Amino acid sequence: MKRKKNPNMVNYLDSYLVGKQFWLVMEYMDGGSLRDAISKTHLSEDEMAAVSRECLQGLDFLHINHVIHQNVKSNNILFRTDGSVKLADFGLFAQLSPEKSRQSSVATNSGWMAPEVVTGQPYGPKADIWSVGIVGIEMVEGEVPYWNETPVRPQHLTATGGRPKLQQPNLFSPELQDFLHCCLQVDEARRWSAKELLQHPFVASAKQTSCLLPLIASRLVKIREAEI
Template sequence: MAVKRRPEEDRSIEEEMNLPWQRGNQQNQVSERVADTPLMEIPLCHSSQASEEELLAELQETEARIRAREERLEEERRIIEEKFHLLAQQQEALENRVDVLISHLAACEGFQQMPADEEPQGRRQAQIYTGSSIQSAAAAAAAAASKGAFVAQAEQWSRGSLSISSSDTSAAQLQESQGDFVEQLRRMVNKENPVTKYIELESLGSGGFGEVSRALDIATGGEVAIKKINVQGVSRKILTMNEIRIMESNRSPRIVNYLASYLVHEELWLVMEYMDGGTLRDLIDEIQMSEGEIAAVSRECLQGLDFLHSNHVIHRDVKSNNILLRTDGSVKLADFGLSAQLTPEQNQRCSVTGTPWWMAPEVVKRQPYGPKVDVWSFGIVAIEMAEQKTPYDSFTARSAKFHIATEGTPQLRQPEQFSPLLRDFLSCCLQKGEAQRWSAKELLQHQFITSAMPGSSLAPLILAVKKWKEEAGMQQSIYKLSSP
């Protein structure tokens, strides 16, 4: 029996059958419309051109800002250079003023000791110090001849590590010719050729005077240090002759041993024992020393100073760079170029000689002084050992001199970190008045020194520091040479 369908069902079936044809027809219509639509070439081109113009404008603006910034930086640099130049001029002016103030301070202190009818030192004519008062040169000439007084001549100051004035050089020496000095040196030195006696191994340091080398003594097989000094110029010849005389006549276990000297053209070769542990400054730079180690080094140095002072010699340049060490624990004083030999006729000096940061107040103020200036200098070395720097380490040479002349006893930066015994020892070394300052012999009896460890106890420390430096690939500079 056939089923009769309703009209709605017939229409639905018909629509489903026509659906693919309708979809294809719609797609064809869309394709035709797209094909008939013209491309928007002009608007796209216009948009690209606008973008390029905007980018160009931004680039130009950025370049303008960069140029403006560069101009501002250049102007700022110019201003900074002007300020720096001005500060340099002000510093120079201040340093000159410091020198003037120090001179005035010394003159005022001398003026307080003078009779009312005499002029202050330094005015109009040279002055002579006779021990009780300051007289004019003309009035005191006779006294000078009999009492050993000396003229306080004008000082010459150098910005280098060393300074020396002419007042310690006799008039006879200054009048001798270059040839006379060379002949004197030739009479003092060994006659052999040092090139045939020593084999140089390495350079240990150099400076204004020349250089120092480590060498091998062919005859003994031992190591030596050879200090080569350029002796051109009268003042250097005097210093060199002075160093030879002092080292030849003052031999001690606490003094670097002088072996020989040779004159090679315009160079003087000083042959000395080789101190393989470097300088005390090397040690201070590497480690913080204990009080026991400070005491041990201090005893060795004071024994050396006591030996010199007993022989009427002032070192005048005691500092950590001039204290040499051996890996067996030995500690010795070195570098006697600025040393002075006192005599009964001239038992004091007054020249400004040494390295400013270690100078005693009486040296800075150009007052007559004796061996105790070395004690002050060693007191500064003791502070170096305790705190790894001098009290005026950050100051210029002139500023350091001014503070030494005007301030009291230098103090530890952190005194609470050190024992009362060490602080008392430093106080005894650094009394501003020379009369109150202890001598080297007296300091050897101070409890801080008598309780010190033996010198051999320093050997492991010195050896360890040397090993550290060698492992770090650092070339040891054992001798620091500076020109006056």
């Protein structure tokens, strides 16, 4: 964590052994999580694009350094009130090497798991990209696909070649729909990489929307203050 610092990853500060417990001191993200934003506010397509861009920048950095995040989901995407968007949950990172370019252990949540992970196949960094696509559907529809069904249902559909789709695609731009299509390719070889997705028209349009990100965090802070 000390070696792999990036503006789109929650910053590691220090660590201590307290009794028999290992404590990590991390950067404080005062704006809440993307899950909070999804459940308590409405995100515009511009905001979705900006959040996706920041996450992909973090994942591109990890993947270049041969690291798989393994647990990309809305609860692990955090905001600061200055507009920063960062990936959290370092506990499940998988470090790859030239001798080991694929991971086989399963250490993630079923609703976000890529087909190759569900079926127990060795997987690479593009497993994170499937999770980005699921987060995209979360931002659009407010929940993970099939979330209200039995826990086995999403895994079964994914394992048998099912690809989650928007319930009302015509309500959203062709660019957003195509972005999700590129993320949610069942065939890992056809799934876009983080670097490729950063050039996708949907994400590229977010280059001029950085001013939107502090607004998401500020809305969440106001909601928390009102609840208190």
